Amino acid sequence: KAGVTQTPRYLIKTRGQQVTLSCSPISGHRSVSWYQQTPGQGLQFLFEYFSETQRNKGNFPGRFSGRQFSNSRSEMNVSTLELGDSALYLCASSLEITYTGELFFGEGSRLTVL
C-alpha cells in the first residue's frame, strides 16, 4: 500500500514568489492535514481537510491557503514568499474510523526561500 506522497520534495524560491505543494494521501484516507516544521518552532499545524472541506486552520497568515479535491488529493499554496517561510512542509493523511486515528506523514516538501 503506497504511503503519503508529496511533491516536489525540494524547491528553492525567491522572496515575493509563490509556491504550490501537492499531497496524495494513502488510498482510502479522506482526511488530510498540513504541518510546517522548522528547527525553532517544531511542527505547527496549518490546515485540516475532510471531503473537500476545510475543517480547521492554524494560526498562519492569509498568504497560506489550501484545498482538497474530490479524490482526496490536497494542495497548499504560499503566496508572496518570505525568508521565514523556509521550512519542511509535511502532509499527513488519516483514516478517522480507527481507534487512534493516527496521522500518516509524507516525507515532506523542503522549501528554501532566498
Added chain:
Amino acid sequence: GQNIDQPTEMTATEGAIVQINCTYQTSGFNGLFWYQQHAGEAPTFLSYNVLDGLEEKGRFSSFLSRSKGYSYLLLKELQMKDSASYLCAVRLANSGYSTLTFGKGTMLLVSP
C-alpha cells in the same frame, strides 16, 4: 494558549532504558500521541493514549495522567537505531480530528 513541554535532548547507552517526559497545558484534551522522527525522514506513529494508564507495545510503552497533564514514553533495551527525535502531540477536544499540537521534540542520542 496551548503549551506542550518536553526536554530538548537526552542521551543514553545501548541496552539501557530511557524515559522521555511530556507535560501539556491545553484547553481540552482528546488524546496524546508519540511520534518518532529520524533525521530527514517523516514522523512515524509510536503510541496513542486517551485514558489514564500505561500502553505497552514491544520495547516501547507510553503512560498518561490526564489530571496531571503528563505523559511519558519509555524505551527499553535501547538500540542505536532508536537515535531520533521523539515528538509528543495532543489532539484537542472540539478541534479537527487531524489537528494536533506538537511539542518541539526530544532528540535522543543512543551511544554504544
